[in-house]
Amino acid sequence: MTLPTVTEGAFSFFAGPAVASKLEAFTKLSPEDRAALTEISRNFRYVDARRDVISEGDRPRFVHLILEGWACRYKTLPDGKRQIVSLFVPGDFCDVNVYILKQMDHSIGAITRLKVAMIGPDEMDALTEKRPRIVQAMWWHELVTAAIQREWTLNVGQRSAYERLAHLLIELYMRLKVVGRASDGRCDFPLTQTDLADATGLTSVHVNRTLQELRRDGMIELERKQLRILDLERLMDAAMFNANYLHLDHEGRHLDANA
């Protein structure tokens, strides 16, 4: 498995910016807030691609924060079927507050090699006390995460294969844009077709054929882990994409939504 090309293009290649820009999509942060985020990112570890960050059944001890790379939440059925229920890109938190729970009901796996910060209960408490702005932004993040999860339920429940894939590509492109990892319709896209299949509830064979259709229609280019959206407008139409669930309409919003 290759490393994700984190230094690709003009994208930032260290931790701070992604987190900060993600949270600043919600609200402006003070220099002290940023310092706190940097401080929090001090305690990190690397996880190899295709390894679990944490597995179903484990006791959760940390809030994880993705500093670099892509990860996914997934659940496995006794018959071997697997569903990726969500994806994480740099700047995403996994489960604020999880350590309230006794055990994980799903696993978090690394799509690429990962750099993840681990935030313990004590650090969270400290934040709560001293950096209410960050905490509020983290709640916003949680609400958006929940909204994304609902949109995914809608996606697999009601959209056709073509719409479903289109929708997923757009969502990821937009989320990457917020954290400065996408522009001009382009972004890194490390998912395999099998990953896409697991995320959309399709088979990899059908994903393959449907991607070909999207290419044939001049909607996208996708090769070597690089995605290019050729006509965002048209793709959004085809996917019935409504960005409202990403809740990017907040005070701190400093990036606009054009391609």
Added chain:
Amino acid sequence: MTLPTVTEGAFSFFAGPAVASKLEAFTKLSPEDRAALTEISRNFRYVDARRDVISEGDRPRFVHLILEGWACRYKTLPDGKRQIVSLFVPGDFCDVNVYILKQMDHSIGAITRLKVAMIGPDEMDALTEKRPRIVQAMWWHELVTAAIQREWTLNVGQRSAYERLAHLLIELYMRLKVVGRASDGRCDFPLTQTDLADATGLTSVHVNRTLQELRRDGMIELERKQLRILDLERLMDAAMFNANYLHLDHEGRHLDANA
């Protein structure tokens, strides 16, 4: 549309118990905590069946708490397709913290006539200050809600029609059991087959045929808005149901999981 028969069987018929028993699945509450819940339930309203509690695009002003009846979250696509992304039964909160967001990305609709408490920001702040137990229990509730949403994504993404319906029936039965609205395999079940279709991503025709299969296999009885699960063990097997995502394994847990 008929009123849900809230006085059915030996079930409780006022607000307090459902909420309390839901939260007490997580942790024991003090008399003061319970008093606070009763207090909070003071400000309620009724919503007729098939009306929206709040609609997509609205600005959220309250956390809603279902005191009586069933509700659902749903999203609608431009082509008219509709997905019920979650269901609420008595004792459920809708979106702790929502008023952080500018507008709803989905609607909440009443399945039956509904009695809902409305909790404003001030009351939430007061709780945060004075009743940390409740607040923590509400976070637990939020985490469980998120877990349920993930399970639904898995459900529509990977399970067959038969498994999907079986899974949904079991989940609802178990959730009702926690709040004292189900026992001996029986519970109220006000969803129409069209509702079930929207919740599972199937058509109502296929739901109809699949329910017949479940009946033919001696798994369930379902008529006149009453569900009876005849063999929970076997049904759980068929649905590949793993209750871990409901996170009922906590200190306050005072009801056991047998049928």
Added chain:
DNA sequence: CGTCTGGTTGATACGACTCAAATTTGGTGG
């Protein structure tokens, strides 16, 4: 080189959808 992972293609099967109509149920008003 040989192996492995990821992508591609072809042929065939089936689960779920569509459309259309009939039937039952439950609520409403005379």
Added chain:
DNA sequence: CCACCAAATTTGAGTCGTATCAACCAGACG
């Protein structure tokens, strides 16, 4: 209490989207 109406359920016939199974190919890697 019955007649009526709308909503919900049920049935049938035919179709289609996606799955399945089975190869094959290309590039990366050791």
